[in-house]
Amino acid sequence: MIKLDKIWKVYDTGKIKVEALRGIDLEIKAGEFVSIVGASGSGKSTMMNILGCLDRPTNGKYKLNGNYIEGLDEDELARIRNKNVGFIFQTFNLVPRVTAFHNVELPLIYSRVKASERERRVTIALERVGLSDRMTHKPNELSGGQKQRVAIARALVNNPSIILADEPTGNLDSETTIEIMEIFKKLNASGATVIIVTHEMEIAAITNRQITFKDGKIISDKLNNCRNYEV
Amino acid sequence: MNFIESIKIALKALWINKMRSLLTMLGIIIGISSVITVVALGNGTKGAVNSEFDNYGASSIYIFNRYSEEIYQEDLITNRDYEVLGRIFEKQIEAKSAIINYSGVTNKINDVKKDINLDVNGVGNEYDKVINFELISGRFLSKQDIVSRKNVAVIEKELAIEKFGKEDVLGEKLSIKRNDEVKTFIIVGIYEPPKSLLPAMGERAKVVYIPTTTAGRVLNLSDQIYFMQFSLKKDVDAENVIMQMINVLERKHKNIDQNKFQGESAEGQLEIINKVMKILTSVVGAIAAISLIVGGIGIMNIMLVSVTERTREIGIRKAIGATRKDILIQFLIEAIVISGIGGVIGTAIGIILSKIVSHFIKIPATTGILVIIIATLFSTMVGIAAGMYPANKAAKLDPIDALRYE
Numbered sequence: 001m002i003k004l005d006k007i008w009k010v011y012d013t014g015k016i017k018v019e020a021l022r023g024i025d026l027e028i029k030a031g032e033f034v035s036i037v038g039a040s041g042s043g044k045s046t047m048m049n050i051l052g053c054l055d056r057p058t059n060g061k062y063k064l065n066g067n068y069i070e071g072l073d074e075d076e077l078a079r080i081r082n083k084n085v086g087f088i089f090q091t092f093n094l095v096p097r098v099t100a101f102h103n104v105e106l107p108l109i110y111s112r113v114k115a116s117e118r119e120r121r122v123t124i125a126l127e128r129v130g131l132s133d134r135m136t137h138k139p140n141e142l143s144g145g146q147k148q149r150v151a152i153a154r155a156l157v158n159n160p161s162i163i164l165a166d167e168p169t170g171n172l173d174s175e176t177t178i179e180i181m182e183i184f185k186k187l188n189a190s191g192a193t194v195i196i197v198t199h200e201m202e203i204a205a206i207t208n209r210q211i212t213f214k215d216g217k218i219i220s221d222k223l224n225n226c227r228n229y230e231v
Numbered sequence: 232m233n234f235i236e237s238i239k240i241a242l243k244a245l246w247i248n249k250m251r252s253l254l255t256m257l258g259i260i261i262g263i264s265s266v267i268t269v270v271a272l273g274n275g276t277k278g279a280v281n282s283e284f285d286n287y288g289a290s291s292i293y294i295f296n297r298y299s300e301e302i303y304q305e306d307l308i309t310n311r312d313y314e315v316l317g318r319i320f321e322k323q324i325e326a327k328s329a330i331i332n333y334s335g336v337t338n339k340i341n342d343v344k345k346d347i348n349l350d351v352n353g354v355g356n357e358y359d360k361v362i363n364f365e366l367i368s369g370r371f372l373s374k375q376d377i378v379s380r381k382n383v384a385v386i387e388k389e390l391a392i393e394k395f396g397k398e399d400v401l402g403e404k405l406s407i408k409r410n411d412e413v414k415t416f417i418i419v420g421i422y423e424p425p426k427s428l429l430p431a432m433g434e435r436a437k438v439v440y441i442p443t444t445t446a447g448r449v450l451n452l453s454d455q456i457y458f459m460q461f462s463l464k465k466d467v468d469a470e471n472v473i474m475q476m477i478n479v480l481e482r483k484h485k486n487i488d489q490n491k492f493q494g495e496s497a498e499g500q501l502e503i504i505n506k507v508m509k510i511l512t513s514v515v516g517a518i519a520a521i522s523l524i525v526g527g528i529g530i531m532n533i534m535l536v537s538v539t540e541r542t543r544e545i546g547i548r549k550a551i552g553a554t555r556k557d558i559l560i561q562f563l564i565e566a567i568v569i570s571g572i573g574g575v576i577g578t579a580i581g582i583i584l585s586k587i588v589s590h591f592i593k594i595p596a597t598t599g600i601l602v603i604i605i606a607t608l609f610s611t612m613v614g615i616a617a618g619m620y621p622a623n624k625a626a627k628l629d630p631i632d633a634l635r636y637e
Contacts, residue, residue, distance in 0.1 A: 054550060054630050075554040082552020093547045093634065097247045109236055110552040154551065 001161060001193065002028040002051065007060035009046050009216075020046040021057070022216040028195065030161070033188040035204035036197045038213030045166065047213065048197045052085045052164045053077045065161050082111050086155025090167035092147040094139040100126065100150045101135040107158045125153040129183055145176035152183055156192065163187065165196045169203060181206050241565040244537075252569060255533045258526025259573030259613065260580060263606050265519040267581025270602050272588060273512035275595035277505060284501045290325075291361060292469050294476055295458035297493040306484055306491040309454040310443075315483065316459065316476050323467045326360035329353075329456040331446040334436060335409040340395050347393055349407060350436040353446020361462045369401045369420035372442055376419075380444040385420035390437035407439065414449060416441060469496035526573070527613040534566050534621035545625050546633025559626035566618025567611055574610025578603055 009021040020043045028034055038044040049055035050062060053069055056077070062069050065084055069077065086107075087093075094103045104125055108118040126132050129149035139147055148168060155163050165184070169177040181203065188194045188208075196207060204210045205224060212220040245252040294316070296302050313329040331353035339345040358364075359371040367388060376383050384405050391400045398421065405416045416439075424438065443456065463469055473494030481487045538545070545558055553561075582598050589596035 049631055052550070054634075075556070078549060078552050078554040078557075081550060087550050089634070093543070093550070095544050095547055098243060102243075106548065106553075107551045109240075110548075110554075110557055158552075 001030045001065060002026070003061075003063040004050075005061040005063075007050065007057045007062060009043075009050065009055070010058045019216055021050070023060070024216075024218060026211070026218065026221075028162075028193065030193050031188070031191055032193055032195075033185070033208040034193075034195045034211060035207035035209070036195065036211050036213060037199060037201065037204045039199065042213040043216040044197050044213045046216075048164055048166050048195075051162070051195065052087055053080045078110075082107055083158060084161045086158070086160040086163040088148070088151050088155050088163065088165035088168045090170040092139070092144075092151050092171070094147055094150055094154075096139055099136050099138055100131060100142065100153075103139070103150055104154045104157050107154060111158060121157055122153075125157040126150075128156065128187075129153045143176075144172050145179060148172065148176075148180055149183065152180070152187075156187060162193045162195055165194070167198055168196060169198070169200070177203070237560050237564045238568060240561060241568045244565055245568060248537075251533065255529055255569055256573035256576065258529040259523065259570050259610050260526075260577040262519055262523030262526045263574050263577025263610055264581035264584055265522060266516060267578055267598060267602060267606055268585040268588060268596075269512060269515045269519055271581070271585035271596040271598040272594055273508060273515075274599065274602075275585075275589065275597040277508050278597055279595050280504050280508070281501065284497050285363070290463045290465070290467070290469060290496075290498065292461050292463060292473050292476075292494055292496045293458050294461075294473070294480070294492060294494045297490055300489070300491050302491060306486055307455045308457075308459065308480070308492070310447075310456055311454060312480055312483065313456060313459050316461075316479060319479060320461070320472060320476065323463055323472055325462045325464045326357040327459065327461045328355035328358040328361050329443050329459050330355075330358075331443055331450065331452065331455075331457045333409060333446065333450060335407040335439075337394060337405060337407055339393065347390065348434070348436040349390075350438050351407060351409075351446065351449075352438065352440050353443040353449075354440050355443055358440065358460075361460050363425050364422060365425070366420055366422045368399065369418070371420055371422075372440060377442045377444050380448055381442060382414060382416045382445060383419045383441065384416035385422060385440040386418055387438050388421055388423050390439065391418075391421055393437065405439070409449065412449075469498050523609065523613055527570070527617040530566055530569055530614060530617040531621060533569075534562060534618055535624070537565070538562065538621045538625040541625075542628060542633050542636040545628050546630050546636065549628070549630035550634060555626040558628075559622045562622035562625045563615065563618045566622065567614035570610045570614030570617065571607070574607050577610070578606055581606075 004024050004026040007021055007024040008019070011018040011020060024047065036044045036047060046055070050057050053064070054077075056070060064080065067080070069080060072080065081087075095106065101122055104122045105118050108121060113121070123132065123135075126135055129152050131146060131149050131153065134142060134146060134150075139150070142150065155165075163184075168184075169180055172180060184194050184196065185206070194207075196203065198204055207224060209221070209223050211218055294308070296306060296308055310329060313327075317324065317327050333351050335349045335351050336346040337349055339347065354372065356372050356374045356377050359366070364371070366385075369385070371385055372383065375381070386400075386405065388398060391398055394400075394405070395403060400418050400421065403418050405418050406413050407416065447456070461472075463472060473496060477492045477494055480492050481489070484491065548558060585596040585598060588594075
């Protein structure tokens with residue numbers, strides 16, 4: 001499903017060239033529950049941007065769901081993000097001042113889903129994250145955990161191939177962290193491919209596969225078999 | 232994202248910043264409402280002036296001595312001139328009248344000390360065909376009245392009511408005082424002047440028509456008349472007839488090229504008035520249009536602020552799949568909705584304002600549907616023009632940078 005072939009990302013700021021990714025080869029299959037770990041500056045955020053089609057690699061091939069994405073223009077990338085990727089951010093990144101419902105509805109609006117169908121799918125998505133009673137609340141009326149659940153509902157509402165979470169629990173307390181990770185586990189158990197970028201080893205340990213980045217390269221890629229399906 | 236969806240989203244975004252949206256609209260509201268008001272009053276006045284001229288016969292021409300020149304006894308227009316011109320231009324003339332006018336007073340029948348100002352017009356028996364005339368009772372002056380200098384008068388209804396307190400005053404006596412000399416006339420006809428759409432300045436003198444010959448005797452004129460009025464047949468070139476008539480007069484009076492005579496056509500006057508009105512309307516309209524441009528700049532400014540403020544939101548929207556076009560349309564529609572709503576409010580205020588102003592300065596206001604359509608289209612275009620740059624700026628934002636924006 002995801003296949004990276006010698007991916008390079010170089011930021012050229014004129015004088016200095018920063019090599020954020022240096023020849024990444026990686027394969028992630030449908031239904032996997034993966035964590036990407038590494039210190040800051042290790043290239044994991046760049047990796048996430050490329051996996052999520054927010055950014056294009058400088059070099060190398062990236063195949064998502066059978067499509068090579070290097071040759072696509074910005075709008076085609078937008079469509080891929082819309083259909084195939086669900087983003088979850090550390091800072092939640094909800095659209096302020098509009099309701100939870102409308103936030104979850106947005107990806108469907110951009111993929112031109114009809115209003116009645118949107119309502120059905122948004123309701124289901126919010127039910128899946130346990131927020132059916134907060135639909136009409138605005139982000140500033142929700143707690144951190146609730147905001148992140150809205151974000152998760154928004155990420156999964158369009159049935160994407162991959163759910164990409166960038167430090168999803170970074171702004172949450174430990175109790176809420178467990179709740180959110182439970183949701184990710186459930187989503188994965190129901191078939192979703194989930195990739196979590198984190199620097200917390202406890203979070204990484206919850207996933208099935210742990211990929212460690214350092215200086216733009218993968219230094220380890222291991223399975224966490226022993227920790228499967230329990231917290 | 233479809234169109235209605237975009238408008239809904241735009242309305243939502245504007246509703247969040249109600250006060251700001253309203254203030255931004257203000258420029259457009261003021262611009263559009265002043266355009267509507269000015270154009271409505273301009274058109275109304277133009278319409279009123281035009282119908283006023285219709286009442287007095289748009290194809291009428293007047294010939295008289297040029298006031299600005301030194302006029303000698305031998306230059307004065309006479310009844311003879313009038314008759315000669317009438318004969319020469321018989322084919323072009325529909326109806327004609329010589330006119331001698333003076334002002335006089337009469338008193339109220341039941342209040343002798345109360346004077347009523349009169350505008351006494353000595354006219355010919357065809358005068359009722361020269362102007363738009365509506366007789367309500369009795370008859371107009373006859374040829375016989377003119378020939379035998381009868382002391383008869385046709386008066387306007389308002390005078391009958393004011394003097395006698397009733398409308399039916401046929402056969403009653405009307406005494407007209409001029410320079411302490413009193414003449415008495417028998418009322419033979421009552422007419423109703425056409426309703427004027429333009430306001431009267433102060434107390435209007437009431438109009439009385441008497442035979443030209445009688446008026447000439449009152450003023451001790453030998454053969455002189457004050458001016459002649461001709462109504463021309465259809466498709467006759469008024470300016471041309473005026474020129475020829477003046478030529479005839481100049482030859483007759485032996486004062487060629489001395490500019491002793493002047494002619495005016497109602498059409499020519501109407502044209503001048505319309506031209507002046509047009510210039511006035513376009514000047515004020517241009518000022519109003521400038522306020523619209525300022526309003527547009529206001530919209531552009533606030534949209535730029537909005538794009539900067541919502542950089543992160545734009546990043547989020549892009550991350551979850553909004554294309555450049557989606558973002559462009561979102562912000563463009565927001566700008567159009569601001570200017571469009573401003574345009575609608577401005578139109579409404581403009582219509583109300585023109586009615587209020589029209590009420591106070593007594594000038595009719597006409598708001599045409601065309602003006603409303605143009606105003607709405609124009610405000611929408613202002614929105615598009617003002618929104619294009621900020622919306623394009625938003626659409627071009629890089630999603631990663633936008634998401635990182637604090």
